[in-house]
Amino acid sequence: MKFGLRHIRYFIAVAEELHFRRAAERLGIAQPALSRAIQHLEDELGVTLFLRSNRHVTITEAGKTFLQGSQGVMNAMEHTVNNTKQVHSGQIGILRVGYTDFAIAGALPNLLKGFRTQQAGVTLQPHHDVTTDQLLKLEAGMLDVGFVTGPVVKQGFERCLIQKERFVCVVHESHPFSARSSIQLEELAHEDFVHGPARDWEHFYYYLIPLCRRAGFVPRIVQEAYNSDGILGLVASGMGITVLTESANNLARPGLKSIPISNVTERLMTVAIWKSDVMNGVKKMFIDYIRSQSPES
Amino acid sequence: MKFGLRHIRYFIAVAEELHFRRAAERLGIAQPALSRAIQHLEDELGVTLFLRSNRHVTITEAGKTFLQGSQGVMNAMEHTVNNTKQVHSGQIGILRVGYTDFAIAGALPNLLKGFRTQQAGVTLQPHHDVTTDQLLKLEAGMLDVGFVTGPVVKQGFERCLIQKERFVCVVHESHPFSARSSIQLEELAHEDFVHGPARDWEHFYYYLIPLCRRAGFVPRIVQEAYNSDGILGLVASGMGITVLTESANNLARPGLKSIPISNVTERLMTVAIWKSDVMNGVKKMFIDYIRSQSPES
DNA sequence: CATGATTGATGCATTTGAGGTATCATGAAA
DNA sequence: TTTCATGATACCTCAAATGCATCAATCATG
Incomplete structure (x- = not known):
């Protein structure tokens, strides 16, 4: 395959317009460039996609087949790009959260509820665990954020106060x-x-x-x-x-x-804690959120 | 989207190897070209796909998402290209065939059976019709090939003898x-x-x-x-x-x-007849076949 | 029948970008 | 510390894509 998504875009335009000049206009390029791009595509495939009769352009059966596939490919591509961007920005993803009894009995439920409302695309995976085990799992990369009984000072980790209780x-x-x-x-x-x-x-x-x-x-x-x-x-x-x-x-x-x-x-402190070097969109969003809700801020 | 299928191919290679040099080798290009292609892709998406730590390359969550989508896109593309080629060459498609009583009572069933055996991907759509109506439908493009009672001489049509009966x-x-x-x-x-x-x-x-x-x-x-x-x-x-x-x-x-x-x-002649200007892969294959089976040849 | 208009293809010059080679910067291993 | 492996950068080359001007074929029209 020696053609790119550009050829596909051009092809779709011509197939939909059945008119090189109009298609070129729609694509924002000159007509000769379009003519040659389609020729190139046809040569590359070894398939005649259009019949040009100097007055009318018609699409062949093979062209119709290619059009359907091409539209599918372009849709899939667009969808993929959007998804990827959303994952990058943290609007979509999975977040593994550890919590102690003190966290879940206190502020955590509201915190998670608030976050889910704001970021409906994020799947939260809560894991009940005592502080000690959460710290081990965070270290091993099995958890993204832990809600633990503080104070905890740990190399390479950052934290944020969640609650202080009598x-x-x-x-x-x-x-x-x-x-x-x-x-x-x-x-x-x-x-x-x-x-x-x-x-x-x-x-x-x-x-x-x-x-x-x-x-x-x-x-x-x-x-x-x-x-x-x-x-x-x-x-x-x-x-x-x-x-x-x-x-x-x-x-x-x-x-x-x-x-x-x-x-x-x-007071007994409950803190959120996470590895500071491993960072991704969802984690960033979540941390931003809990920081904005922290009693310290 | 200012990137092409090439970027996608390169990305998949890197994502699978998690190693620029090896991926470049596999792609048959030099490593710097690959590095820049991936950078370009990341810039274009505004998404970090890989974390390069001078010793190890790791893929991000967003990268994993993009990988899945990319593989889907490449598969779809490949599938589309193959399909299109097959349609072009006549291995896949629909063929609308008209037939008279004389055709269907005589040689046609064996002819169609033989063709279907050879070209399993072709869907035959037989339509029973008298000669006169077949000729009208051929003219109107509603049929691809007619099996009619000859002789018929018609501007812009070609024919081929099927049978001569007492x-x-x-x-x-x-x-x-x-x-x-x-x-x-x-x-x-x-x-x-x-x-x-x-x-x-x-x-x-x-x-x-x-x-x-x-x-x-x-x-x-x-x-x-x-x-x-x-x-x-x-x-x-x-x-x-x-x-x-x-x-x-x-x-x-x-x-x-x-x-x-x-x-x-x-003798009463039954002939196959078709418009000579409208031609596609399936029709060509079919015509080649019936010509090879014609009693004239 | 001649003429003009429309449409896709072609020739040529220019710009863009993709690729290669050499080299650098960095971090791990010896 | 030195050495090695790895990805990034600099610089050059060349192929590909684009635009402009123009051609050839066809259709509509007076």
């Missing part, structure tokens, strides 16, 4: 604290704690442990569950108490009470 | 002639004839009438039917006799007898 104590309604409107952290010193496994809840413990230590005790964890839901389930069954964040209210279940801890000013 | 007399078995192994034309002078309407059977009458006149009589047509089958039906019902050709034996029905006419040496 800590609350969650107890069963039969528990003595249940009637209180607030408590002091020290009061939890001798309580039984329900929490997640140390490895998975590592980044939450970075908050909890120092806070307790400052209050003069080490929390006694008597039961473990994998996620907030499981933890609250155990608390609801009277196994013990737990400390989570205020967004745990969204997961509320009957029989539970959450009580503000009045003497803890520290 | 005339026979067809009678009901109760008729006195029924036992004869041959008869003389003169013996039919006072018989009742069954035949087609004069307008439609015009070209058959060109044979019959002069023959009879030479034998000293004008056939007395007492009943008309539209086609051979109808005529034979009327003969079978005892309405009269008829004169057809030997291929009428193929339409034979119980109670009929066909008797050679010994003193008529003239």
Whole structure:
């Protein structure tokens, strides 16, 4: 094939006009150029596409076949170019997003909803994962953006604050604290704690442990569950108490009470984090969006 | 779009090799030319298709999208070119063929069967029509080739002999002639004839009438039917006799007898005829075929 | 019948762009 | 550090595409 898309465009014009001068005009070129381009195309194919009778141009059967195909090719090409541009600009694509319990219980649902409304062409693939695993998957390129429990400082990554939440104590309604409107952290010193496994809840413990230590005790964890839901389930069954964040209210279940801890000013941060060197249109769009929605901005 | 199929071909090579030097080699061009072609393509699209990191080339998401589309376009193009060539050469196409009763009762079925075996891609559209109407439809471009009762001389048309058939007399078995192994034309002078309407059977009458006149009589047509089958039906019902050709034996029905006419040496010619100025691949192939099968050759 | 108008093809000069060779800049490997 | 591999750049050459002027054929018209 020694002809290009230009020949195809020219051919379509002539086939539609059946008139070289008009077709040339429509294409914005001179008529001789068009005549020769079509001749070239015919020579190259070894096929007569038009019958020129000095007064009328008619298209041959082969020409009709070529016209149909050519129109298909041009449409496909145009479609491909548009698609490619949209993928480049991030209007179309797939975004793999990791999230923690704290993210999904808090600001993330609205964030994703807002983004989807704005960028309907983007397919979001949310993956539930604890912070530690998200960081590994981000590193391995298995996730595009992670919503994790911060602070996280990581070489080659950028981040953006999503939410800051107060800590609350969650107890069963039969528990003595249940009637209180607030408590002091020290009061939890001798309580039984329900929490997640140390490895998975590592980044939450970075908050909890120092806070307790400052209050003069080490929390006694008597039961473990994998996620907030499981933890609250155990608390609801009277196994013990737990400390989570205020967004745990969204997961509320009957029989539970959450009580503000009045003497803890520290907040649990949830941050979005992503590899800064691997960048594509969708990721860029998404990052722009979450930055515009960040409480920091 | 200011790029051509060449750019697409180059792009596909690079996308598949992910290596400019190897891709260039595969394309049979120098590496700098390829680098620039891809740059040009990227500039034109306004999209980064590859990430070049001096050691590795990786394709972007947009690049993957473009690759898929490009492969589709190239396939479509190739397919179109092949199709067009086949249509041009007559391996693919539609051929509208007219035929008379004499043609279809005689050599035509085998002729069409042979052609279809040789050119499976051609769709034959047979139309039953008397000679007169076929000639009008050929003139109007509604038929490609007609199989008509000759001889026909027509400006701008070419023809080819298909068959020459003896005339026979067809009678009901109760008729006195029924036992004869041959008869003389003169013996039919006072018989009742069954035949087609004069307008439609015009070209058959060109044979019959002069023959009879030479034998000293004008056939007395007492009943008309539209086609051979109808005529034979009327003969079978005892309405009269008829004169057809030997291929009428193929339409034979119980109670009929066909008797050679010994003193008529003239034969009824069936010829293929077509407009010589309008020509396309399928028609050419078909004409070549019937010429190769013609009893004249 | 002659003339003018219309249409696609051709000749020639000019411009565009695609290709090749040599070389550079950069980053990984030895 | 040196060496090697890789893609990018500079510069030149040549083929291809384009435009302008013109030709040849055909049709319409007076």
